[in-house]
Amino acid sequence: MADVNRGNRPLSPHLQIYRPQLTSITSILTRITGNALILASILVVWWLLAASYDADYFAVADAVVTGWFGKLVFLGSIWAIWYHMLAGLRHLYYDSGRGLDIPTAERLGWACIGGSVVLTLITVVIL
Amino acid sequence: MAFLTDRKRASGLGSAKTGTEHFWNMQVSSVALAILVPLFVFTFGPVVGEDHAAVVAHFARPFPAIVAALTIVVGFSHFKNGAQVMIEDYAHGTMRKALIIGVICLSYACMATGLFALVRLAL
Numbered sequence: 001m002a003d004v005n006r007g008n009r010p011l012s013p014h015l016q017i018y019r020p021q022l023t024s025i026t027s028i029l030t031r032i033t034g035n036a037l038i039l040a041s042i043l044v045v046w047w048l049l050a051a052s053y054d055a056d057y058f059a060v061a062d063a064v065v066t067g068w069f070g071k072l073v074f075l076g077s078i079w080a081i082w083y084h085m086l087a088g089l090r091h092l093y094y095d096s097g098r099g100l101d102i103p104t105a106e107r108l109g110w111a112c113i114g115g116s117v118v119l120t121l122i123t124v125v126i127l
Numbered sequence: 128m129a130f131l132t133d134r135k136r137a138s139g140l141g142s143a144k145t146g147t148e149h150f151w152n153m154q155v156s157s158v159a160l161a162i163l164v165p166l167f168v169f170t171f172g173p174v175v176g177e178d179h180a181a182v183v184a185h186f187a188r189p190f191p192a193i194v195a196a197l198t199i200v201v202g203f204s205h206f207k208n209g210a211q212v213m214i215e216d217y218a219h220g221t222m223r224k225a226l227i228i229g230v231i232c233l234s235y236a237c238m239a240t241g242l243f244a245l246v247r248l249a250l
Contacts, residue, residue, distance in 0.1 A: 034206075034209050035206075035209070035210055035213055037206070038206060038210070038233075041202065041203070041206070041237060042237060044171070044241075045199070045237050045240050045241040046240075048195070048241055048244035048245060048248065049240055049241075049243070049244040051179065051182045051183065051186070051244065051248060052243070052244040052247035052248045053247075055179040058179045058182070062176075062179075065175060066176050074175075078168070081164060081168070085160070085161060085164055088157045088161065092154065092157060092158070095154065123168060123172070126169070126172075127169075127172040127173060127175075
């Protein structure tokens with residue numbers, strides 16, 4: 001009797017049925033920023049490899065890294081790495097069993113968004 | 128039996144026997160990166176855009192070279208474990224295995240390339 005109606009049961013609600021919330025958006029952004037950072041990481045490693053090789057190869061990699069494409073990737077990645085770091089610290093705080101009530105979780109979400117923008121501006125000004 | 132604690136009697140008796148290593152590795156690497164990433168951003172950032180001689184001289188110094196090496200090792204290890212979780216959420220079957228193997232290969236390849244470049248620059 002266990003296989004009666006197999007595959008035709010009501011499904012639990014999918015993503016599209018939920019109203020977007022700050023906590024879910026900030027969680028999804030953590031995943032997107034973390035995985036997107038691979039692009040800048042590969043650029044950094046390639047740039048270091050070229051620098052260790054010789055001046056000619058370095059000129060090629062440096063032109064990409066300091067060109068419009070590299071600048072765009074690095075600007076986005078500066079924000080992404082600060083956001084991912086703040087969101088990661090928030091996760092460590094959650095993992096300690098604290099900050100899980102809704103008002104605190106939403107405050108921490110806004111702190112990640114605001115903090116990452118502030119840190120990005122500071123980084124761009126300093127560098 | 129009187130000398131065994133409850134914790135000792137229970138440990139290792141779960142269905143999987145293991146399973147917390149991935150979570151623990153992410154916690155350790157995220158704490159390490161919370162320290163390394165700001166150091167890396169502000170030791171690596173200023174030298175981008177400099178000429179070749181300045182870049183070589185910069186990474187011949189111990190602090191920028193060691194910070195970059197640690198960030199590369201811990202960062203790609205953290206990426207390897209984090210990207211694996213994303214793949215496990217969205218891909219299934221053979222595709223899941225192939226993507227996870229691909230991410231592991233990419234992570235170690237980047238780690239090795241970065242360390243090789245830093246050693247060559249520093250020596």
